[in-house]
Amino acid sequence: MEMLSKIFVEPFADMVAAPDFLMQVIWEGLVSGVLYALIALGFVLIFRSSRIFNFAQGIMVVFAALTLVGLHAMGIPAWVSVALTLVVMFIIAVAIERIVLRPLVGQPDIILFMATIGITLFLVGTGETIFGGENKVMITSELGIPTGDVVLEPFGGFLLLQHLDITVVISAALLVCALLVFLGKTQMGRAIRALGDDHQAALSVGISLQTIWVLVWFVSGIIALVTGIAWGARAGVSFALEIIAFKALPVLMLGGLESITGAIIGGLAIGVLEKMFEIYWGQPLLGGNTEVWFAYVLALGVLLFRPQGLFGEKIIERV
């Protein structure tokens, strides 16, 4: 009886008793959720245009962040480093298309998936060789990202918002809006979506496979850089960041692999839910550290009842 009360009554009583603290928890969750969503977006973009599940998305985040920090360490001004990092991401996109994807056109999806694991290992190796494996500090202030905080007093309580987090949320929102417009309202965006739907038909309307693939890998490289800067500013730049990218997997299971809306809502939902679960249930009842596994268990539950995710396309095979 006491146990039931701890699970079903006390957490909610706590939430009502301290609404300012609840808001703080939700805010923290939203900020990580935004980053999960960004990583998931990179996955969705590549999956939509080529049906490839890009295992390398996580390492691309690390690699982009490392390149940025590394270039700046060589004495290059911060914003020039950003531009140069974008150039590097573009070169990577072209190289991946030329060397890895083009020879594998028409192969089963699993082969392409394995190839992206190969890309991951290659980028890990190259990254460690060039930049070394030790932890680095993101050049937050050099990029002009504010580092202070604001204190709000909702319900007469106390709510602390880091300037950094606010910047992250706003820039992520802008990036997502730009992507939605690009994919939904431009011919290039239509070409990307079309290619994912039907290769033959896409070719017949004059879409070049190669151009589009370079384009989507580059765009997901840009997303990787933004994610890398944001996450690097909070947790430092190291290869451990790659682990965070795996959080995108439950996000994708929740949101569906094809849906941009799904990636965003899935990311935010997982960010908020895992934080709330940790604070209100995990720490008092399970000894904490539930954030490590909560998202995966949630995704497992979703898989049981809606294998296509909440927003994915249900595939109906006609016999």
Place this chain on the structure above:
Amino acid sequence: MNDMSPESYVTADGRTIGNVVMDMRDITLKFGGVTAIKDISFDIREGEIRAIIGPNGAGKSSMLNVISGFYTPQIGEIWYRGKKRPPMKPYQVARQGIARTFQNIALFEGMTVLDNVMTGRLTHMNASVISQALWWGKAQAEEIENREKVEKVIDFLEIQNIRKTPVGRLPYGLKKRVELARALAADPQILLLDEPMAGMNVEEKEDMSRFILDVNDEFGTTIVLIEHDMGVVMDLSDRVVVMDYGKKIGDGAPDDVRNNQAVIDAYLGVSH
């Protein structure tokens, strides 16, 4: 340039048929040990409706795939507008103004009818990626212009009421029409139709025939079509190529072909 008389002429129903626009010369296509097309030559004239007919497995679709660049023949030349065409990828052929539909409908199922038809305008896209990403300048003007053209095509094919419907939800007959709309949106010089009436009921076939004739009449589009339904072919087309086992066994006006003994044996004689 070719053996046929190059002069244009006017048909009985008043349409002008121009010079040869595409000339297929001695095309041979092999898949491993199988020869799908054996040494076939024929030409396509500007503004005509040219049919390719033949029994199952005759190589008709292979021929269409050769024209649209999906297959590259081992032997033979393709002359387009007086120039020999180098081996090309399908998207390059599409950019030359050759649009096509597929036998087993190849649409973008997850996208709306409008978006599907808009992809037909991709060959007319000039704005840079950056200007597109920012939806600014040239890209915006182009988008508006493309949209106008697409709305005309949608009007023309009478699919206004399903503009915003995802294609995956449409019945078969309408999907075929959307595919035709996408091809038409490209303003093609040559329109390739792979069995446009396969699997349709009588009413849908009549609609489709009417649209094909209207397209040809209204825009002067050259049309190459493959069809099983003999009645349809004879009514629609100006000239017919007959194929059987990868070889050409007849070529000429519908009436000539109808009376050709080899054709009767191979195809018309067989009831179906």
